[in-house]
Amino acid sequence: MxxxxxxxxxxxxxxxxxxxxxxxxxxxxxxxxxxxxxxxxxxxxxxxxxxxxxxxxxxxxxxxxxxxxxxxxxxxxxxPNELVCQECEDKSICSEAIVDRNISWIRPDGKSAEVLYNQWRNKCVYRKEVDVLxxxxxxxxxxxxxxxxxxxxxxxxxxxxxxxxxxxxxxxxxxxxxxxxxxxxxxxxxxxxxxxxxxxxxxxxxxxxxxxxxxxxxxxxxxxxxxxxxxxxxxxxxxxxxxxxxxxxxxxxxxxx
Structure with a gap:
């Protein structure tokens, strides 16, 4: 370009x-x-x-x-700021909920590994502290x-x-x-x-x-x-x-x- x-x-x-x-x-x-x-x-x-x-x-x-x-x-x-997707009563109907799912990840050595996707990013996106546009x-x-x-x-x-x-x-x-x-x-x-x-x-x-x-x-x-x-x-x-x-x-x- x-x-x-x-x-x-x-x-x-x-x-x-x-x-x-x-x-x-x-x-x-x-x-x-x-x-x-x-x-x-x-x-x-x-x-x-x-x-x-x-x-x-x-x-x-x-x-x-x-x-x-x-x-x-x-x-x-x-x-609440403490609310995570796995503990939310709306997780089954929330389109933004992080659900447990495995994905195939290619490691630096070229081998494939199954990992749990985004397990550390699971706070509610509708919590009070979210203030970025x-x-x-x-x-x-x-x-x-x-x-x-x-x-x-x-x-x-x-x-x-x-x-x-x-x-x-x-x-x-x-x-x-x-x-x-x-x-x-x-x-x-x-x-x-x-x-x-x-x-x-x-x-x-x-x-x-x-x-x-x-x-x-x-x-x-x-x-x-x-x-x-x-x-x-x-x-x-x-x-x-x-x-x-x-x-x-x-x-x-x-x-x-």
Missing amino acids: KELIKSGIIGELKTGWVLHSVGAGSDWYFHDWHGSMKNTGGLLLQKGSHDLDIINWVVDSKVKRVLAFGSQDVFGGDK DNHLLLLQYENEVKVSYMECHYTPEDNREYIFIGTKGKLKFEDAKDLITVQLRRGIYDREEKITYENLQMSEGHGGGDKHIIDDFISALKTGEQPQVGGEAGLQAIEIGITAHEAIDFENTRSL
């Missing part, structure tokens, strides 16, 4: 739209300590920072203004005048990342769940049908194969003394956007970075 946009295939980048659908949101963020703002600082930091990092990388600029909205629409409530909408304006909207929702039916970037010559769309990039070109009002697709982009390793590349790049930087593809400042910038966005939500205004 980065290489295609940098190549100029869609012209000069002008705007973008990113949606992160987190269908497994309650599994990973609301059944345990992640559900509390005092522990995470909010899910824009815990989860959204990864997307913001990629958006910054693709846009190749720094955010100068943030407008954000967010709310707690589904998770949190008035259940379960959806966010950000409008980002960059120093190079590119504008991007970002939405993160933790109660969607599917897990997927959708990235759309629009330039002066066309549009690029990446769908993580389909493992697909589509480029649509617009040469004029009557010439805008050409599509180019790129499939089978992922690898089977952790995080779609990205972990290995990050580790290899870091080790190479240590050995050669050369700078990695992306430095630590990029991570800090993503976190800063998340923090600033939460401030924009709390104070209901536009924030500058």
